[in-house]
Amino acid sequence: MAIDLEKTSETAAAETEPRSPARRGTSRRRRLLKHALLIAFGFVMLYPLLWMLSSSIKPSELIFREPSLIPSAFDFSNYVTGWNALAHPFHRYLLNSGVIVAASVIGNLLTCSMAAYAFARLEFRGKKVFFAVMLATVMLPIHVVIVPQYILFSQLDWINTYYPLIVPKFLATDAFFIFLMVQFIRSLPRELDDAARIDGCGHLRIYWRVIMPLCTPALATTAIFTFIWVWNDFFSQLIFITDPDMYTVPVALRTFVDSQGESAWGPLFAMSMVALGPIFGFFLAGQRYLVRGIATTGIK
Amino acid sequence: MAETTQHADTERAGEPGTGQRKSPPRPRGQLAKREGRAAYFFLAPWFVGIGLITIGPILGSLYLSFTDYSLLSSPEWIGLDNFQRMLEDERLHNSLRVTFTYVFVSVPLQLALALALAFFLDKGVRGLSLYRSVYYLPSLLGSSVAIAILWRQIFGTEGLVNQLLALVGIQGQGWVSHPDHALSTLVVLNVWTFGSPMVIFLAGLRQIPTMYYEAADVDGANGFTKFWRITIPLLTPIIFFNLVLQIIGAFQTFTQAFIVSGGSGGPADSTLFYTLYIYQRGFGSFEMGYASALAWFLLVVIAGFTAVNFWAAKRWVHYGD
Numbered sequence: 042m043a044i045d046l047e048k049t050s051e052t053a054a055a056e057t058e059p060r061s062p063a064r065r066g067t068s069r070r071r072r073l074l075k076h077a078l079l080i081a082f083g084f085v086m087l088y089p090l091l092w093m094l095s096s097s098i099k100p101s102e103l104i105f106r107e108p109s110l111i112p113s114a115f116d117f118s119n120y121v122t123g124w125n126a127l128a129h130p131f132h133r134y135l136l137n138s139g140v141i142v143a144a145s146v147i148g149n150l151l152t153c154s155m156a157a158y159a160f161a162r163l164e165f166r167g168k169k170v171f172f173a174v175m176l177a178t179v180m181l182p183i184h185v186v187i188v189p190q191y192i193l194f195s196q197l198d199w200i201n202t203y204y205p206l207i208v209p210k211f212l213a214t215d216a217f218f219i220f221l222m223v224q225f226i227r228s229l230p231r232e233l234d235d236a237a238r239i240d241g242c243g244h245l246r247i248y249w250r251v252i253m254p255l256c257t258p259a260l261a262t263t264a265i266f267t268f269i270w271v272w273n274d275f276f277s278q279l280i281f282i283t284d285p286d287m288y289t290v291p292v293a294l295r296t297f298v299d300s301q302g303e304s305a306w307g308p309l310f311a312m313s314m315v316a317l318g319p320i321f322g323f324f325l326a327g328q329r330y331l332v333r334g335i336a337t338t339g340i341k
Numbered sequence: 342m343a344e345t346t347q348h349a350d351t352e353r354a355g356e357p358g359t360g361q362r363k364s365p366p367r368p369r370g371q372l373a374k375r376e377g378r379a380a381y382f383f384l385a386p387w388f389v390g391i392g393l394i395t396i397g398p399i400l401g402s403l404y405l406s407f408t409d410y411s412l413l414s415s416p417e418w419i420g421l422d423n424f425q426r427m428l429e430d431e432r433l434h435n436s437l438r439v440t441f442t443y444v445f446v447s448v449p450l451q452l453a454l455a456l457a458l459a460f461f462l463d464k465g466v467r468g469l470s471l472y473r474s475v476y477y478l479p480s481l482l483g484s485s486v487a488i489a490i491l492w493r494q495i496f497g498t499e500g501l502v503n504q505l506l507a508l509v510g511i512q513g514q515g516w517v518s519h520p521d522h523a524l525s526t527l528v529v530l531n532v533w534t535f536g537s538p539m540v541i542f543l544a545g546l547r548q549i550p551t552m553y554y555e556a557a558d559v560d561g562a563n564g565f566t567k568f569w570r571i572t573i574p575l576l577t578p579i580i581f582f583n584l585v586l587q588i589i590g591a592f593q594t595f596t597q598a599f600i601v602s603g604g605s606g607g608p609a610d611s612t613l614f615y616t617l618y619i620y621q622r623g624f625g626s627f628e629m630g631y632a633s634a635l636a637w638f639l640l641v642v643i644a645g646f647t648a649v650n651f652w653a654a655k656r657w658v659h660y661g662d
Contacts, residue, residue, distance in 0.1 A: 059625075071403050073638075074470075075461075075589055076466070076467075079461070079462075079466065082389065082476075083472060083475040083476065085477065086476060086479060086480070087475060089478075089491055090482075090491075092495075092501055093491050099638070105499045105504070108501055108502075108504040110504055124511050130428055135510070150474075150648070152386040152390075153385065155383040155384070155386065155387075156383060157385040157438060159379075159383035159384045161382075162376070163376050163377075163379060163380035163383070164373065164376055164380070165377040165380035165381065166377060168595035171384070174391065175391075176388070178391065178395055179564075180589050180643070180647070181395065181640075181644060182589075182592070182593045182616075182636075182639060182640065183593075184593065184595075184616050184619050184620075184636050184639060185396070185398075185399060185637065185640045186395060186398035186399060186402065186627050186636075187398075187541075187623070187635045187636070188398075188401075188405060188632050188633050188636060189397070189399075189401030189403055189405065189633070191623075191624075191629075192401070192403075192412070192629070193393070193397075193398070195412070201506040209390060209394045211386060212386045212387065212389050212390025212393070212394055213386045213387040213390050214390045214391075214394050214395060225660075230418050237521050242485075243379075244376070244379040244383070244405065245379075247406050250384070252488060269481055272485075273482075273485040273486075275484075275485075275486050275595070275596040275599070275600075276595050276596065276616075276620075280597075280620075283401065290486075291485065291486040291487075291596075294485055294486045294487060294490065295599075295600060297456050298490060298493075298600065298603070299571050299603065304492055309490060310490075310491070310494075313486075313487035313488075313491060314487075316424060316485065316486070316487045317482060317485065317487050317488075318446065320482060320485070321383055322483055324474075324481055327411075328470075330388075331477070331481075332470075332473065332474070332477065332540055335477075335537050335541065336397050337482075337538045339563070
C-alpha cells in the first residue's frame with residue numbers, strides 16, 4: 042500500500058536530464074520556467090493564508106488599506122483582544138476542542154482497528170453482508186441521520202454534553218478508517234498470525250501484539266485525519282453544543298463573527314490563525330502519512 | 342503497490358466483498374465457532390454503532406418524514422404531507438438549484454485543475470514533495486470555520502480581492518453580498534481545495550507503465566496524442582473515483598455557506614445550500630418531521646447520483662483487460 046512517491050519522481054527527473062550540450066540550454070531554461078510557474082501558482086494559492094497571517098498582526102485600520110504581506114506597522118494586540126473577546130478566554134475553547142479531539146482519536150483508533158481486524162482476518166457468519174453495510178455507510182451524509190440522532194441524544198439528556206460528539210467514535214462509526222485498516226491488514230502476511238497461533242496466542246493477543254504494532258502507518262493516518270476532521274467539524278458541534286461554557290473552537294469563532302461582525306477583523310483573524318494552528322502543526326508533522334492516506338483512500 | 346486495485350475496491354463499494362483476497366480454507370467445527378465468537382467480540386462496538394447511530398436513525402428519519410414533530414409533543418402522523426409541501430416549497434427548489442449549480446460547476450473545475458497540476462508535476466520536477474504539500478494544504482483547511490471567515494473578508498466590499506482590483510484601477514463590489522456572485526465565491530473556495538484529488542491523480546499516474554509511452558514514442562506520437570490516447574484512458578478509474586467522491590462531498594457542503602451568509606443562506610437565498618436548508622428547518626424552527634423528509638430526499642439524490650455515475654462509468658471507465 043505504501044507507494045514510493047519520492048523514488049519514482051527521482052527516476053522521472055533523471056529522464057529529463059539533458060542529453061547533448063546543445064540541448065542543455067533550452068531544457069534548463071524550460072526547467073526554470075516550470076519551477077517559476079509552479080512557485081508562482083503555489084504563492085497565489087497560499088496568498089490568502091499568508092495575507093490572513095499578516096493581517097492578524099497589523100493594526101486593524103491597515104487591513105483594509107494595504108494588500109501587501111509585510112505589515113508597515115506591527116500590532117500584536119489583535120491576539121490579546123481576540124483571546125478575551127468572548128465570555129471566556131480563548132484557551133477555554135481550545136481546551137474544550139482538545140478534549141473532544143483526544144477522545145475521538147482514542148475511540149477511532151481502538152474500535153475501528155478492532156472492526157478492521159475482524160473483517161480482514163476472521164471468518165464469521167454474515168461477514169460479506171456486514172462488510173457491504175460497512176462500506177455503504179462510508180458515504181452516508183450526516184445530515185440524513187442528524188435529526189433522529191438529536192432526538193435520541195436529547196432523550197438521553199446528552200445535549201450540551203460532549204457525549205454526542207465522543208460516544209459515536211467509540212462505536213466505530215467512521216467507516217472510512219475501518220476500510221483503510223482492512224486494506225492495510227490484508228497486506229500483512231498471514232504467516233505472522235499462524236506463527237503466533239502456534240505459539241498459543243488467542244485472537245485478542247494476535248490483534249494487540251502482532252497486527253496493531255505492524256499497523257502503525259494506518260493508525261497514524263487514522264489519528265491525523267480524525268484530529269483534523271474533528272477539529273474542523275462545525276455542523277455537529279453547532280447542533281449539540283449551545284451552552285457558551287461548552288463551546289468548541291469553531292462554534293466560538295462563529296459566535297465571534299456574529300457578535301463583532303465586520304468591525305473586528307484583526308482579532309477575528311488572530312483567533313482564526315489560532316484555530317488553524319494545530320492543523321498546521323499536524324500537517325507539518327504528519328505530511329507523509331497524510332499524503333499516503335489520501336492517495337490510498339481518497340479521504341480529505 | 343497495488344494502488345489501482347485498491348481504488349477499484351472502493352469504486353465497487355456496492356458489491357460486497359469484492360475486494361477480499363482469497364480467504365483461507367474455512368476452519369470447521371469448534372475452531373470456527375471460536376473464531377466466530379472472537380469476530381463478534383471485535384465487531385461489538387461497530388454493531389452497537391451501526392444500529393444505534395446509523396441504521397436506527399436512518400429508519401427513524403424515514404418514520405419522522407411522515408410526521409409533524411416539533412420535539413415538544415409526540416410525532417403526529419400526517420402521511421405524505423411533508424412531501425406534498427416539498428413540491429410547493431419555493432425555498433427548497435431554490436436550494437436545490439443552488440446546490441446543483443455548485444456541484445456541476447465546482448467539481449469539474451476542481452478536478453480539471455487537479456488533473457492538470459498532477460500531470461504537470463508527474464513529469465519529473467525536483468522538489469515534487471514540497472509542491473505537492475503546498476497545493477494540498479488548502480484541502481485540509483477548506484472546510485474550517487476559520488477559512489470561511491477569511492473568505493467572507495476576501496470577497497467582502499473592502500476585502501482583499503477589491504483591494505487588488507483597485508491596484509489595477511477596477512472598481513470592485515461586495516462579492517459575498519451580491520446575489521449574483523456569492524455562490525461563485527464558494528465555488529472558488531471549493532476549487533481552491535483541489536489538492537486532495539490531485540494527490541490521488543498523482544498516485545494514479547505513477548501506476549501507468551512507461552512502456553506504453555515508449556511504444557508510442559516509437560510510433561512517433563506527439564505529447565497531446567500520448568496524453569489523450571494513453572494517459573486519460575488509463576486514468577479513467579481514478580477520474581471516476583475522484584468524481585464520485587467529490588460530488589458526494591460537494592452535496593454536503595455546509596460550513597462555508599453557513600459562515601459566509603451568517604446562517605441565512607443569503608443574499609437572496611443565493612447560498613442556501615440544501616444542507617443549510619435542512620438545518621434551518623430542523624434546528625432553526627424545529628420542524629423535525631419536515632427536516633427528516635428533506636434529509637431523506639438528500640439521501641435519495643446522492644444515492645441516485647452515485648448510481649447514475651456507476652452506470653455511466655461502464656461507458657467510459659477502462660479497467661484494463
